[in-house]
Amino acid sequence: MIEDASRRVVIMGAGPAGLTAAYELMRHHLPSITLEKDPRFVGGISRTEEHRGYRFDIGGHRFFSKSQEVEDLWTEVLGDDLLVRGRLSRIFYQGKYFDYPLKASNALLNMGPLETVRCIASYIWARIHPYRPPRNLEEWVTNQFGQRLFRIFFKTYTEKVWGISTKDLSADWAAQRIKGLNLTEAIKGALLPQRKPKSGKTGKDGKLADRSAVIKTLIDEFRYPKHGPGQMWERVAERLRAGGNLVALGQQVQAVRHCGGRVTEVVVRDHASGQVGSVTGAHFISTLPIRELIHKLEPAPPPAVVAAADQLKYRDFLTIAMVINRSQVFPDNWIYIHDPSVKVGRMQNFKAWSPYMTPDDQTTCLGLEYFCFEGDGLWSASDEELVALGRRELAQLGMCKPEETLWGVVVRQPKAYPVYDDEYKRHLAVIRRWIEPALPNLALVGRNGMHHYNNQDHSMMTALLAARNIATGSHFDPWKVNTDAEYHEEARFDDDDTSGRQMPKLANVEK
Numbered sequence: 001m002i003e004d005a006s007r008r009v010v011i012m013g014a015g016p017a018g019l020t021a022a023y024e025l026m027r028h029h030l031p032s033i034t035l036e037k038d039p040r041f042v043g044g045i046s047r048t049e050e051h052r053g054y055r056f057d058i059g060g061h062r063f064f065s066k067s068q069e070v071e072d073l074w075t076e077v078l079g080d081d082l083l084v085r086g087r088l089s090r091i092f093y094q095g096k097y098f099d100y101p102l103k104a105s106n107a108l109l110n111m112g113p114l115e116t117v118r119c120i121a122s123y124i125w126a127r128i129h130p131y132r133p134p135r136n137l138e139e140w141v142t143n144q145f146g147q148r149l150f151r152i153f154f155k156t157y158t159e160k161v162w163g164i165s166t167k168d169l170s171a172d173w174a175a176q177r178i179k180g181l182n183l184t185e186a187i188k189g190a191l192l193p194q195r196k197p198k199s200g201k202t203g204k205d206g207k208l209a210d211r212s213a214v215i216k217t218l219i220d221e222f223r224y225p226k227h228g229p230g231q232m233w234e235r236v237a238e239r240l241r242a243g244g245n246l247v248a249l250g251q252q253v254q255a256v257r258h259c260g261g262r263v264t265e266v267v268v269r270d271h272a273s274g275q276v277g278s279v280t281g282a283h284f285i286s287t288l289p290i291r292e293l294i295h296k297l298e299p300a301p302p303p304a305v306v307a308a309a310d311q312l313k314y315r316d317f318l319t320i321a322m323v324i325n326r327s328q329v330f331p332d333n334w335i336y337i338h339d340p341s342v343k344v345g346r347m348q349n350f351k352a353w354s355p356y357m358t359p360d361d362q363t364t365c366l367g368l369e370y371f372c373f374e375g376d377g378l379w380s381a382s383d384e385e386l387v388a389l390g391r392r393e394l395a396q397l398g399m400c401k402p403e404e405t406l407w408g409v410v411v412r413q414p415k416a417y418p419v420y421d422d423e424y425k426r427h428l429a430v431i432r433r434w435i436e437p438a439l440p441n442l443a444l445v446g447r448n449g450m451h452h453y454n455n456q457d458h459s460m461m462t463a464l465l466a467a468r469n470i471a472t473g474s475h476f477d478p479w480k481v482n483t484d485a486e487y488h489e490e491a492r493f494d495d496d497d498t499s500g501r502q503m504p505k506l507a508n509v510e511k
């Protein structure tokens with residue numbers, strides 16, 4: 001362990017942001033100590049869990065960035081272990097697989113002639129009698145696609161992901177994401193020949209040569225570590241330790257003490273022994289959810305700052321990894337479950353992400369993903385109840401027989417998504433106005449650390465900038481790191497899929 005506390009940087013959280021900060025500091029020969037509450041894994045939401053040799057993610061994690069620097073860092077650490085994988089992901093509805101992104105011919109074929117006629121009739125009805133003006137997401141999408149298509153392809157999944165009725169979500173937001181598209185345009189797009197995209201690679205400057213090409217590339221393939229995203233962060237932690245920097249697991253930050261306008265120490269509780277100790281340093285980097293960080297500060301910030309932090313909201317997530325005694329259940333990397341009769345929202349098929357994730361090729365490990373709020377019925381159900389639910393829903397969807405599911409394990413991920421409601425920007429501003437001048441040696445970075453829909457790449461970039469500020473005395477602004485979602489995922493507006501940045505806004509309308 002590095003003893004030089006006078007230069008040491010104390011990093012709270014060993015997710016992508018915390019570990020990237022430590023790695024960058026090591027490049028600048030600055031010592032760090034990273035404190036992680038999880039007793040087993042580094043990587044945070046980007047960790048890869050392992051049970052009985054089966055590895056699985058908290059939601060599949062594609063590796064893609066517009067930033068060449070981030071791409072290079074992944075390549076440097078993972079080398080040949082960073083695979084290029086083909087992508088297949090479809091929508092599962094009423095026992096049928098619909099191509100995703102939607103293709104008119106495939107959708108019509110799957111729905112059959114009767115449902116197709118009904119959908120077209122409902123679309124014509126919507127064109128003749130549109131909602132004027134559409135007051136919410138439901139009315140806006142119905143105007144563009146008709147009520148029937150809205151119900152099949154938009155309503156159920158959106159409501160599963162966000163836990164909010166589509167009547168309470170903003171129409172503006174849908175309009176922004178879907179832009180001018182409606183059923184007529186979608187059918188024209190499917191029938192008319194498409195322009196072939198050029199190369200999808202980013203230049204050395206990280207700029208896109210052709211945005212449509214990148215989206216096309218992302219639709220077809222992505223990079224993914226052989227042993228899951230956690231492999232990246234396990235390796236970074238190894239390198240840090242080899243360089244003499246401590247990455248301490250099972251160390252929960254309990255308090256962040258400050259005095260005379262500087263953070264002086266953090267108080268940590270050791271998971272195994274329950275002992276409480278403190279760690280001092282010259283600079284501090286937090287990736288903790290802002291709401292939690294504010295409550296850990298001693299002395300406490302002004303009441304208005306605490307009140308603002310208490311208003312920041314999160315959507316939570318749990319995954320049930322089910323091992324099935326079958327070599328293949330479906331070939332996709334993941335599928336979206338639009339069926340309203342089940343609670344599961346999405347299913348990952350980990351061996352389609354990488355064959356190295358599953359130790360026995362005669363079996364399959366599926367991640368059944370449920371979107372929830374901490375403390376609600378799903379979240380609070382026992383692991384046994386949840387595994388039983390997973391087994392039941394797999395059978396109900398016709399994926400496999402109950403006796404084929406060998407075992408399952410539940411992983412709960414609190415604060416998976418920072419919620420972008422109408423008020424979050426105002427609350428963040430109150431917090432930043434106080435914390436930045438009050439505690440200049442404390443940097444907030446990462447996803448929940450900044451309450452930003454950052455993917456790994458943006459979480460990493462905020463950390464790189466904060467580390468450089470400390471190491472070189474520069475004044476980069478991590479809050480300016482771009483969080484535009486468009487390039488990462490074709491604009492699927494109804495879920496965060498992998499980008500985590502496509503949260504709809506609440507509608508400001510009376511119901």
Ligand SMILES: Cc1cc2nc3c(=O)[nH]c(=O)nc-3n(C[C@H](O)[C@H](O)[C@H](O)COP(=O)(O)OP(=O)(O)OC[C@H]3O[C@@H](n4cnc5c(N)ncnc54)[C@H](O)[C@@H]3O)c2cc1C
Nearest residue numbers: 013015016017037044045059061062253446447455456498
């Ligand atoms: C379902 C889903 C799918 C996603 N898919 C993708 C994808 O395909 N590609 C992609 O690039 N990104 C994806 N992301 C986003 C990615 O997971 C995050 O951007 C990234 O993990 C954020 O890194 P972070 O270090 O800021 O935060 P986190 O990953 O949240 O790490 C924070 C760390 O701090 C620790 N911590 C918290 N409190 C304390 C405490 N009191 N004391 C000590 N430690 C503490 C946590 O245990 C955690 O390890 C996805 C996210 C979700 C939810």
